Amino acid sequence: MPSTNDTRVDSYQPLVAPQDLLAELPMGPERSGLVEEARAEVKGVLDGTDDRLVVIVGPCSVHDTEAALDYAHRLKALIPSVSGELCVVMRVYFEKPRTTLGWKGLINDPGLDGSYDVQRGLRTARALLLDINALGVPAGTEFLDPITPQYIADAVSWGAIGARTTESQVHRQLGSGLSMPVGFKNGTDGDVQVAVDACGASAASHTFFGVDPAGAGSVVTTSGNPDCHLILRGGRSGPNYGTANVAAALDAVGANGLPRRLMVDASHANSGKDHRRQPAVAAAVAAQVAEGQHGVIGVMLESFIEEGAQKLGAPDALTYGQSITDGCMGWDTTEDVLAGLAEAVRSRRKSAGQA
């Protein structure tokens, strides 16, 4: 009998059960407390009970845990100077959705060399999240593979669904079951409605295929996630962070019966993927905030220790603290941008007579 099954699958390897990795690398009460608190703070900003801005800031992707932790230490030192105005969450991205082909992130290939040691990737990612949380710095990440959250989501305070997956039912279902607030990016073509639809879809209960904590294939039923929001990241049609774009997007959100709130990504198509343009984008968004725009609840920034990006070559020849995916702002610029965003919140308070 010819086999018609799995004709293009080369191998299967057993995967550690989520509950075993969680037991090996437990959160503990202090980290869990931080995550609970950070999620509540982000939700407070989303709901308008907290008038700060959520700022998701950090490298485009983590490829070197030492440099990521170094960055987290810098952020920890900076946070007290802006925490009255900004709810800062470190961008800790382990999964990269590629336009065509390329390195798919630390979980998929922690060796950066095509060895695809996914078990090590999961362990390394979780260990880093634990270290960052232990510093008192909350973490945000993009969820790309629908199984990954079982291994790391308990250590994540804010989640994203990316531009390439916002329209995917699988990812909307996933969002409906995630325990943290979740941002949906507009599509890569600039279509905002797909992300608005995603927020509405994720707010509902869903039943779908997944894995349980023991790693068994399961039918999963979720209760729905009311803490979703749109993220404007620009698109092939151009940037969408301007005043008119923001107003139109808020109207689209409102017309769908959702809370009028959105985050602006200063990177990606909003900066033409040029990290040097992120400060100007952030400044334009800050100006809208300062002028009293309460619909903007947050900003995303791609930032690392060294500015720019480098090509992924031999792992031991890489420049320390520089992105191997999208270009990032360097640390000094990041400090200035965060100070500008904090100043915008103070101005908004002043104009509302709250200062």
Ligand SMILES: O=C[C@H](O)[C@H](O)COP(=O)(O)O
């Ligand atoms: O943020 C990262 C990238 O913009 C995204 O993963 C796509 O990258 P690529 O176009 O280099 O594949």
Ligand SMILES: C=C(OP(=O)(O)O)C(=O)O
């Ligand atoms: C892939 C990303 O962004 P986008 O989905 O907007 O392209 C990202 O933020 O890493």
